[in-house]
Amino acid sequence: MFKKKPQIKNLSPLRSSDRRKLADQIIADYKVHVPTLQEIDPAAVAAEGQASISNPTPALSSVRTSLVPETCLSARFTTHAGPSSTLVSGTVYVGAHPGQEERILWIQYGKDARLYPTVYTLWHNPGIVPLLHTPDFVVEKLRSGADLMTPGLVGGPPWPENAKEGSVIAVAGLEKLSVPIWVGICKIDVSSLGRVQGSKGAAVEGVHWEGDEIWNWSQTGSGGRAPPERIEDWEPAVESVKEGVRELNVDDNDEDDAHEEGGVALEPSDDAVQHGAEANGSNGVHEDAAEPEHEPSTAEVDEAFVKAFIYAIYNAKQDSDPPHYGMDFPLQPSFVVANMIQPHLRFQNQHYTIKKTSWKNTKKFIKHLDKTALVKSKDRNGGETVILDIDFDDEQIRTFTPYKLPKPKTTSTSTNGSAQATHGSGDPSLGQKLTLQTVYRASSKLVPDLIPSKTTFYTSSQISAFLKKYIENNPSLTTGTSSPRFVKLDSFIANNILSSNSSASDTRTLAIGEIARDALLKRILEDSHLCLPHWLLLRNGQTYDADNPDPSLKPKSGPPPHVNIVLEKRTGTKVVTRISGLELFGINPHLLGPELQKKCAGSASVGQLVGGKPGMMEVLVQGDHSDVVEKEVGRRGVDKRWAIVDDKTKKKKK
Known part of the structure; x- marks a missing residue:
């Protein structure tokens, strides 16, 4: 919520009574346990009697101070949040725990009277909210403002029993299991979930996280405080998830479809990247390949991917000339999958995808090919691995025997005979013809002497015709000029056109007393004080007629x-x-x-x-x-x- 910096007004100290009320409200809302005298000193209870059990204890004052320090300050704030940049206002409560600088500890916003703890409060008050866990690469997505999706939860079932719909929860990564770094609101009843693999939808909506502007705020401008390595009092809350976390292979999920910027991740296609360059050469036979009778093993999928890559190289050697056989190095991972692997897989179904291999992603697959000396690779472009060269004389390629390939997916043939993939036929923008046209609206300086109307939009050719007609109607402009291309300056040109901009070039032109026709036209079109440019986007052969404008075509001001x-x-x-x-x-x-x-x-x-x-x-x-x-x-x-x-x-x- 606080990706954008909030505008925080002047801080003012809380009265002691208001601070106690605020702390008591937090204790009630979050069901914070306050130790009783019996828990603190059973001997004192035995001496004073049962009536003392429910009496207030010094522990209450300690809990209040821990939640809302005695020097707590408050201030109103405003910010813009959400995909629609909605204006949000509320109150922040600032305080300092012993030995630390002042930080924002609690947030209250909107019509909701509930207070939300910041990570600084959670680090100092373990256990006041349920703690959920998610892989660290998902944490990075959460820091961008995304919600926590249900499949991103790890460590359960069972899940914390207080993680119910509408409750405030904290989230920690797997690297630091006991350190909450994200605060949100449950959108579903997490406590009742079973296994989350294959589930869909958001589980928790984000409010605040380590790294946002609330975390970053301080009166001294020193920036946010780094999270601790571990918090002992949070350890009991993570014991139940440690075993599941040990078995979780985070690296295998580094290319999962995470939700960025609040966007909706697109469902992966079983036949992803089927299109691209036609890679089935004359040696490939497009016949129905028999579908496997059972789900293939990981080793079988691995072999299919390696064979498909070799098949692509084999075809390239048949169709092109050395030394590179038509390949433009370096080869990007996307090109390898779309143009080399997918078209040459023996089977085209949901079992034969990169996720079903032992490598899980294209980067590790290319690294494997490098280890076998079939290719030479290198990490580039922010960690992306590309293929720099291929050993076209490798034994695997020389002894390769082509196998039957499945028929291509159904295609539709356009009128010009080219095949188009069916997945693109539903996009109306495919093949559209677009033209950007600039039109001008004249200022009152040019109307009516040069241009007829200041409300009509004209093209540059129309304005050129108006200028030509003006010169023809005033023969004195072309008499005695140094060249037929020049015209003399009359009072209209000098006062209404050249005087609109007191530039050095205009001053020189006024001194000379004449100007080239094309320079005069350029001067009119490029001066926004004379002609204000607008743009039109014309589709599929549309034309703009200034005399009879189409009502659906409305010129827009500003840059194209x-x-x-x-x-x-x-x-x-x-x-x-x-x-x-x-x-x-x-x-x-x-x-x-x-x-x-x-x-x-x-x-x-x-x-x-x-x-x-x-x-x-x-x-x-x-x-x-x-x-x-x-x-x-x-x-x-x-x-x-x-x-x-x-x-x-x-x-x-x-």
């Missing part, structure tokens, strides 16, 4: 639209590609997302564009796939000039 393709690093080394600005070109992000997922052979998600207008979506793809994105939006009519690539992974020059 463009597709933003941003490359940036996430979680330290991993590179992601973010694509936005698609809607203005008639491209549906929810249709493009699955297509990019298949083309790039990686996970993709679609979510609200951060900082954008409500409804403006953003597609996020794992890895550097700017070339693939440019090609795909190009297929949808977006010219390369309208696609802007911003590579934030490169170091800025000093």
